[in-house]
Structures are given as C-alpha cells and as structure tokens.
Amino acid sequence: MDRLLQDLRYAFRGLNRSKGFTAVAIATLALGIGVNSSIFSLVNAVLLRPLPVEAPEELVNIYGRTATSSSHDSNSYPNYEDYREQTENLSGVMGYTNFFANLSVDGSSELVIGELVTEDYFGVLGVQPAAGRAFVPEEFEAPGTSPVAVLSHAFWQGRFGGEPDILGRTFRLNGLVYTVVGVAPQRFTGMFPAVAAQMWIPTSMVDEVDPFGNQRGGGTGADTRLVERGRHWLWLKGRMRPGVEVQQVRAELEGIASRLSSQYPETNELERVAVLASSDVAVNPDFDRTLAPAGMVLMGAVGLVLLVACANLANMMLARSSTRRKELAVRLALGANRGRLIRQMLTESFLLSLAGGAIAFLVAGWLSSIIAGLQPPLPIDLGLNISPDWRVLAFTLVAASVTGAVFGLVPALRASRPDLVPALKDGGDRDTGKGQRGGLRDLLVGVQGAVSLVLLVSGALLVRSLGEANRTDVGYDVDRVAYLGLAMEMNGYDGAASAVFYESGRLRLRELPQVEAVGLASRIPLSLNNNGFGVFIDGHQSSGSDEPYRVDGAQIDEGYFQALDLRLVSGRGVEPADREGGARVAVVTETMAQRYWPDREAVGQSFRTSWGGTPYQIIGVVEDYKVDTPGELPKPYIHIPLPRQSVFANFLVRTATPAPELVALLERELRTLDPELVFLETGSMRALADVRLFPIRAGAWLIGAFGALALVLAAVGLYGVIGYSVNRRVRE
Template sequence: MTHFFADLRYAARQLMRQPGFTLVALLTLALGIGANTAMFSVVNGTMLAPLPYPDAGRLVRVWETTPEGHRFSVSEPNFLDFHDRSEQFESLAAMKDVSLTFVDGGQAARIPGLAVSREFFSVLGHSPIAGREFTSEEDQPGSAADVVVLGHDLWQRRFGGDRDLVGRTIRVEGRARTVVGVMGPDFGLLDSEYWVPLAADPASDRGDHWLAMIGRLRPRATLQQAEAELQRIAEGIGLQHPTLAGWGVEMMPFSRWLVRDSFRTTAVLLLGAVAFVLLMACVNLANLVFARASRRQGELGLRLALGAGRGRLVRQLLVEAVLLCGLGLGLGIALAYWGVLALQAFGSGFIPRLESVRIDGTVMAFAVGIGLVTVVLFGLLPALRISGLDLNATLRQGGRTGERGDQRRVRDALVVVQIAMAMLLLVGAGLLLRSFWQLQSTDPGFDAGNVVYAEIQLGDDYAEPWQKVVFFRELIADLSSRPGIASAGATVITPFSGSNLMNDVTPVDRAESIGAQGFMQAAWRTATPDAFETLGLPLIEGRLYDYTDRWDGPRVAVITRTMAERMWPDRPAVGQEFYWGSNTGEPLRVIGVVDDLRDVEMSSDVQPVMFLPYHHMPWPKMTLLVRGSGQVDSIARLVQSRVRALDESLPVPAVASLQDQVASVAAGPRFRTFLMASFACLALLLAAVGIYGVMAYNVSQRTREVGLRMALGAAPASISGMLLRRGAVLTILGTLIGLLGAWAITRLIQGVLFATEPLDPAATATAAFVLALTALTACWLPARRAARIHPTEALRHE
C-alpha cells in the first residue's frame, strides 16, 4: 500500500503538470461513462427491473385475432367462454376503459378508470390495503353493484387519505357508489385511478369486441400450451357462431406487452450507440496515452536503467489510468443523474415504466463495471505495450523521443476503428433522421390547423339516444354561430389517441359467396354531419350525409377512397350496399366517398374507414372539434362556457389543439432521432479529435524531415500533400469498414424506420461525406501548420 499511495501521489502530480491532457481525458471519460450509465438506467428500469406484480413471469396479455390476423379486443361472451373452459390459467380477467365523473372530494371532475371482472386483482396478485375486492355477486350481469375500489393517488388527492371512507358512499356519475376498497401506492395498470365491476354479459353481442383480457398461468403451464388451448376454444366458438369463423387468439408476456418491441429495439439501438461512444472515448484516450508515454520514453528508460522492473512501470502507468478513470467515473455518474432527470422530464409518453428509471444500486454497479472496462481499454493495454520498450535503444537516443513502427501501426489502427464506428453511428442517425422526416411529411388526410378538440362524455342523464343527439346538435349549432368560429362537429375517435373502432364489412352482392365471417375489416366512426367540413375531408364523389337523412330512414354511410377501392375495385362505390357487423339484416348504402385519412397511427398503412351519421348511432363519448380563427385559449374558454351553459352538471372539458395532437405522433421518433444524432455528433467529434491527434503527433515526429525537404527545395503544397496522404488513407479505410458494418447492423433497426430502407442511399452518402469532410479537415490543419514552419526552425527541432 505504501508503494501504491506513492504511485498515486506521483500520478496526481503528473496529471496536474499536463492540465490540457487531463481536462480532455476527464471530459471524454465523463461523456462516455455518463451517457452509457443514463441509457443503461432506462434499459434497467423499463426492461430488466421486475414488474410490480408477484410472479410477473406468469402474467400474459390475450387478444382475439381477426381472420386477417390482426389483434383485436375480446367480446364479453367470448371472454366468459375462455374463462370457463380454460385449464392452463390460474385466473383470467377482463377490463375496459371507463371515464366517470366524481363529485365527492372536490369539484366535479371526469377521471379515467377501468371496469374489471372480479378476478382482476387476483390475476395481478394484489389486494387492497383497506377494505376488499369485488365479490362474485357484485359482478353479475344486469345487476352490477354500485361499488368502487379507489386507487391510492385518487384516495389521497380527492379524499385526503381518509381511512374511514371504506364502507361509505360517494357520488360518482350522478349516483351513489359504495367504496369497498383502496389499493396500495404500488398498484396500477393503464393509468387507471379506480375500478368498478365489469359484469360481463353472456347474452351480449359476440361481435362487440370491447374488452382487454389478461391472465395468470398455472405454475407449470407454458405460454405455448395456454395459447394452443385458447386457440382450440376460439375454433369451437367459430363452429358455434359462424360470424366468428376464422378468429383466433394471440398471447404475449406482460413484460413484452407493457414495453413494446419497438421501444425495446430503440433502447437496444441507443444503448449500442452509447457503447460505441464509450469505446471511441477509450480509443481516443489510448491514443493520448500512447502519445504521452512516447514522450516519456526517456524517463521510462532511465527508471528501467536505475533498476525499476517492467511490472513497476506497468503499475505506475496503470495507477495513473485508475486515478483518471475514477475522476471521470464521478463526473460521469453526475452527468448520468442529470441525464435521467432530463429523460423523465421529456420522455413522458414514449418511455414506458418511466417511474422505474433511476440511478440505483444496479446502475451504479454497471457504472463501476464500465469504469473498470475503461481502465483496461485505455490504461492497461497501452501500459503493457509501452513498457516493452528497448532499454538500449532508448538510452542510445540520449533522451530523444521517437515512435517505433509497431506503435505507429497500433495508433493508425485505433484511428481506423474510430472512423468506422463514427460511420456506423452517422449512418444510423441519418436513417432515423430520414425516417423522421418521412413521418413528419406524411399527410394525415385532414387539416388540423386552427382546430381544437375536447372530449365530452354524457352521463346517465342522457340515457335516451335522442338526448345525446340533441345535446351535440345544440352545442355545435351554438358554437358555429359564434364570431371567429368557422365550423364545429364531433366524431367518436380523438385522432391519434390510440383508440380505434373496427368491424366486419361485406358487399351485399358477395355475401353468399363470402360466408358469415365477412369480406374484410374496416374502421368505423360515428360523426356529426359538420365533422367533415371541420376536419377538411374532401369529398371525392357522391354527397355527405346531413340531418335530412332521418334516423328512421334508410341506413347510409360515407366511406374513404381505400375502402371503396377494396370493396368495389371495378365500379363506382356510390349507390353500392354492404353489410356491417354481420351478413344479414338491413345493409348500409354508400352515398359518398371522401379522401383517405390517418387518425390512429401515422406510420401505418392507410386503413379503410366508414363514417356513420351520429343521429343514426348516438354515442355517449364524443370528441368535439372546433375550427376557429382565434387563439386556442380563447376558443377553449368559449367551448367550456357553452358546455356549462347547456349542462352545468358536466365536468369542464379540457380543450387542446388538434395540430399539437397530430404533432405528438412524432414525439417519440423525434426524441429517438435527437438522442441518436447527439451520439453521432459526439462520435464525429471524437473521431476528428482522434485523427487530429494522430496527424499532429505524426507532424511533430517528422518535423526534422519536413525541414530537410523544404531546405532541399520542396514546395509547401507538396509537404502538405505528403502529410495528408496518411490521414486520407486512414479515413478511406475506416469509412469502408464502417459501411460494411452499417450494411450488417442497420437491418436490425428496420423495425423503427418509417418509409426508409436500411442503408438508404441518401442517408449513407450524406454520412460518408460528413465523415470524410470532418476527418480530412482534422488532417489538413496539422499538415498546413507543418508546411508553414521555417526550415531553420524545423532542422533545430527536437
């Protein structure tokens, strides 16, 4: 330990003597370790940390699948059949979103929750911290009890954490509900703040797929066994009910459902990018250590001559590396802490399980681990290499420094590696940037400019269909008559909210040949007649429906271009009839065709969509759309005041810009592209510093040669060209290796690209050009400086 502390003091003095080297090394280490630690904290919190449910490995998410293979929600009768017939599950539960108005505990507010079957809590392995769960009697169809289980946050926020609340009644949606339980602070799913009984009805329509289904496997059951069992049950349902023939089942573990594959790919991609940045930082530091140690050959040779063993030299150089890395590790962890805070501030909405992302013991252990790896990469290996210097040759030089050929080749190889890795990151960033640009330039099919939206849900006071129709018709007419309001309308789906409504559609003239399972699936929207003008959906042929299309008259629909082309590719769609939901009953007549729109996912293919008159199919929850010329705040106040004027018992709706909602679709890709571009710029900077260092050191070693050539008449341009050739060869070689690596690796990120192919020519060419320009500039600066040295000064140089 005495020798160690002596080496440590000597190392500290050496680092303080060279503040430039120390500062560059510390910043390089801090950036590399900090970025890696921050990204690992995201991977650890979202993908590696256990889910907050006991035995979470046995939890699965279950979907029904359409005959085309698309995932779909589960109908109530099908859920009950799966629940009663399956044997591979310890328990199965279903849930659906609800949004109820809470009056107790403060001002009336609409709060999101879930209607769940009674086994919901046992599936997730949690019990209330106060009270109880639902009983089977409270979850019976037709007689669902007016009970509620509150989430911990809602209990604290609106009811002050009153433990005597259990057993008492509160006002929810205009009626009394008994609070039977309160869940703990660590329980939650899908941002729900309370739970009410689902009361699934076996007599309801099997075509109404509304439910999300989750299950807990038996201890010895496998995912494949359980999926095969539910598939057999689905096939049996299809035999009993021909409209469901061809429907199947798909399952996945909870961990994969909560953290989607696209995010996993993104997280692994970014973690790989920061690992490259760290490796480049180590390569840069190794080059700096090589150059620094080469200048210290006289000192090292003298120490060898005085009896120091090679192990002693290695230890000394390694202690310097450990000290430097320890300081860099401390700075890196501080940067990682601030990086995690930034991710939590800006990553909400597209980083799942964000609350689990933190700098904990696991992350600290990871940081220390990469610190040790860093010591080996930039400290131990160069120390071992340099300690093998030839004592006789060093002493014969009389203290003059030089670089052996093998050392030069190692430094050149390190620069090539840096350039290759920078090329990989630049190509990846270029692909993501092009993908983001493609996403940004994709037309949703409607005009979101100057449009605000507000979600309005009518309660039990609007039980009759005509009451819903009258409310929205009066509200829309009132708003449309106001100054500064161009138009207003309502539709059942908030664009890009993640919600979608789909059903089977079949042309009437092909119903007999198609069969009961239907011709295809199409999205459907119930909308007021004014919604088309408000959204700016252009009419292609036919007409739009209006209030003259009486609710008791013929059933009509307006469809999109894609739906028309798929249903009737060889003839006009207007005037055609099709069945909706089944191949029997009264068909719908197409009266108009509008242009395509995207309102679910911007990055997916255009889906067929049909619009139904709202006065034919009233819906309790609608999205109000208002197009105006004023500011969002002024239109929001107008909308809220008019809603209160019509019904003061309704909660004040939140009003937001539809243009902002459309822009939010690109928030995740924008964040991912920004991070990748940042890492690529850092890699480019490290590569430039690396090649600049090599060229500057090469110039310093060849200064006497340069002076001799210039004394013999060599022109400055020829001197610059001679020195540039080495950098150009390294740049070309590194770029080619990087392109080969990009060809192999970029295919792994294909899943997160939109309308962009791996190794897109424009992105690849741009990356190569930027890298070559940066690298050659880094080569040119030392060469230019060498060409300006006076021959006399060069010949005297040591």
C-alpha cells in the same frame, strides 16, 4: 492480494500526480456511460422491468386470437370465466381493461384513468393493499350494485391529499357515488407500464364505467359485455401452480378453447388462444415488435457516444504512456516483469472507469428525469417510471468494467514494450507523437470525429423529415380546426339527452363570430384511437372467405366535411335524415373507390359489414385526407351516419382565426349548457399532428443531442491529449 493492494496504491499515486488528466478522463467516461445508462433506463422500464408483484416469473398472459389471424387480442368475459373455472394448471386467472371516466370531488370535475378488474385481480398478482382491502367476491355477483374503488397510492396522495381517513370516502364517477375501500401500495400502478392507473373498479360496474376500446366484433351494446362471447374487451393473466410449465398451460387452454369452439360455434368457431410467459411480453407481442427495434436503435446511438468516450480514454492513456517511456524502460531494464507493468496500467484504467461509472450512475438518474419530461401532449400524464434500478446499476458497472478492460489494454500493451535504447536516453520520455503511437492516436481522433459526424447528420436528417412532415398537406388546415372530445354517457347523459346537448352545442358554437363550421364525428382525424370496420366487397373476397377486409372509418354528421373543408368528388354527403333511422349509407374516400371499383362509378355500389344486416350503399365519394398520421399514404376510409342519439361524439370546429387561441372559448361555450361537463380531450388539429410526430421529434432531439455530446467529448478529449502532451514538454 498484497500485489493487488500495491498496484492500487501505485495507481492512486500516479493518478493523483496527474489531476488534470484524471479529471478529464473521469468526466469523459461519466458522460459517455451516463448517457448509455439513461437510455438503458428507458429500455429497461418499457421492455425489461417486470411487474412489481409477487413472483412475476409465475405469471402468463392469455390472449384471444382467431384461426385466420396471428394478432394477440383481448378476451370476452364468458371466455374468461370458462378459463378460470376449467383450468387445473393455473392457481388463478384474472382480467382487466383500462377506462377513462369523469371524477367529481368537492364540486370539481376531472378526467381520470383506471382499470376495471375481475375479483381475482389483486389475489393473482399477490398485491396487498397498503390500506383497507381489495375487492371481495360479493362485489361481483350482481352487475351495477357494487360502486366501490381501490385508489392508487399516488392518486390518494395527490388528489385527496393523503387523507388518513380515506377509507369510506366517497366521490362521483360518471355521476354515480363510489366508496373507497382500499389504497394500493406505492410501487404498484397497474398493468399498463406507460400509463399509471389512478383507481381500480370491479368489472361488475362495467356498464356504469363503460371503458372505451379493447373491443372486437359481435356485440350489440355495452350492456351485454358481461354475458356476450362476441365482446372482446378483457385482457387476461394467470398464475401457474408450482412445478407447472408454460407449455402445459398452453396445451390445457388450447384444449378448453377447442371445446368452447364446438360448444358455441356462433361466436367461438374461429376463436383460438395464445399463452405466453409474462416475462416474455413488455406491452403486447404485436406492439413489442416495434418497441424492441426502436430500443435497439436508441442503444446503438448512445453506444456510438460511448465509443467516442472510450476512444478518448484510449487516446489519453496512449499519450500518458508515451510520456512514461523512460520510466517503464528503466523498470524493464532493472528486471521488472512485463505482465506486472501491464497489470499496473490496467489497474489505473479500471480505477478511472469505475470512478466514471459511479458518477455515470448519478448522471443517468439526472438524464432519466429529463427524458421522462419528454412526453407527448396528451390529456393524461404518462406514468412510466424510468428511474434507475439495480438493472441499470448492473449495466453501468458492466459498461465501466468493459470500458476499462478493452480500451485500457491496447495502451498498456504498447507502453510495456518500449524500445529500450532510445527510451533510456536523455529526453526519452518526451512525447513526440510520431511512429505507431502517433498513428494510432490520429486514428482514434479520426474515429471520434467520424462518429460525431454520423450522429449529427442522423439528427439533421430526422429534423428534415420532421420539417417535411409538418409541411405535408393533410387535406385540411390543422391550424384552423379545433376539436372537443366528449363521452356524454360519462357525463351522465342518455341517448335522448345527448342528442339535445349535441344539437344545442352545435348551434351555440356556430353563433360565435370566430367559427365558420361545426361538425360531429365518432373519431377525430389524427387521434390515437381508430375504428376498424370489417367489410365484405363482392368480387374482392375469395370465394367462401369468412375473413373481412379491415377498413378504418368513422360515424359522422352532416357538418363533418364542412368542418374539415373537404370536397365531395361525386355524389352527396351525409344528410340529417340519414341519422334518424339508422340509414345504411356511406361516403368513401377516393382511394377506396379507385381500389375496389376502379372501372365503374363507386356511387351506387354496396358493401357488407362483419356485424351483418342490410348492406351499406355508397352515396358519395370524398377527396382523400390524412386520418392516422400526417405522412401516411392515401388510404380507404368509410364514413357512415352518426346516430342522432349517440352518446359518444366529438365536436370538430373550423375557425376563422388560429384554433389554439379559441379552444378555451369553445370549452366555456359548451359549459354554459352544463357547468360540470368533462371533456375527454380538447385542442387543435395541430396539437394532434404534433402528437403523431412526437416520435420523430423526440428522436431528432435525442440523436442530435447525442451527436452534440459526442462532438463535445471528442473536442474535450483532443484538448486533454494536447494539453497533457504540451505540459509534459514544457522543459523542451
């Protein structure tokens, strides 16, 4: 211990005598380690950080799946009830799904996001409300009779100003009055890490809230979701009893699923279950396969920045040790132990790295706030919390320690073996930069330049890819098409009232001189949501196959193709009469026609769907266009008539002037029909393309920034080495 304290004092004195060297070394390490820690904060928030709940290691995720698919899907409400009632290895099972809704408070309306949850939600998670109470069993007994809500802490503070008497406060959600019964703790924001829930509503109110998405197959309408096994919309978690392992839960639930398959063959014959420890899942196992490699790529990129910083440190330590050759030679000649000299120099290196690590943790917090601001242009703010926590602190300390050990060891070993006779001569402490030390320092400088160049070239290639994607012909003019997303049921409309509104809105928008065409569709091209159709095509499915092809598609009206300025290759488009009686007709893209009917005319052919009924007859073929991403290859796509009384449709408006300039005008025109109208989202197709290209844009920005930082670090390190060496040779 005495020797350690002596080494620390010696290192402090030595570094204090070389303030310039010390400052440059610490700043270099702070930037290198800080960038790594900030990206690790992002990876930690998405992939590693557990839910802020009681004993998260005891939670398991319960997924629905089919015998012919390996995907991890949601579950039906009846299946959830059976799992909850029949399991013995789980102390509780809860379900949840997200929703968007129209909130009206004090005369103003806005779009909010929340979660529909089962009665055991807060109990299974072990989350106690910060104020008020959680839901009680009585609020789940009769559908549609318990309009109550638990607010998130942030929503209570932001939207309601932190009112102390919030309990009992009322607001309107989709036109229905809800009463606040509780406020969640500040640290808890729901089950989806990237999207913070603003409120929680009982699943007994599912018909009134009507969540979008997370549904698979078999349903005949939203009003059957609580009783129909074919409707998959609920994500499940369970809490294991003490001493129970995940394998036991998996075996038990597989047995229950097997019994349900025999008991309800119409809906559950192909149903299976998958059970995973919640700690092994970040978002969804299927999505995690994409997230994890992306995280590794980012960590690899910032690892190169740290490599440059470490090479800087090693180079500067080599320069410093070469100027101390005479001092070290004298100490060795007087009998000093070589191991002691190495330990003293390593102590200096550790002090530098730990000081750099301490500042790096502060840098990581600052950079994390910048990264958090890099959000795609979405109608809601992402609630991902990437602020540093103890894992980031531990990562920073480990990175600093490894940096000090690995890149301080080589200079220490070299410096502790000087050639005594030349070193003891007058001027023996001069740094000539020749020999092995000079060669190693040249190598380190070369490594820094090469790594910086790799990062800069990678960033440039991503920028080039982004430019090519922006120039890609998507089939329509993204700068001349605006969209206005609506869910009329969310605005309190039924089917008949929705039909009147959509028709009146179309006429009103079409009268504007800046508007050339107006159409309606259930899905907006390039939007993040998609609608998959299960189709059976004669001659393509294997004999007796029960598994349909999945083909994306949308419900459209007669103005859709005109709004996007798409050309019909053959046949005709959807006509008003097709929308009246649920006509089973469809328009397909050229790629679909060529793939499934390559040697004959597609018009007049038919296909069946997984929801049964009369086959759909193809009445037209439209040119290919991009529906998911700007850079995708042409794909099969199906268009079927949008029912006249649909409560969910989006306006697509082709404009004569740039669409972004007209979005506000279009909103105002529709609000003349309903002043309290709330949109799901509005914007131009250019904005949707930007959302789709956001990963490339963010990647180009980050990789380019890392490359620039690496180049700056290399330049600073080189300047520091040269400056230090010149300063030590002033006498010469």
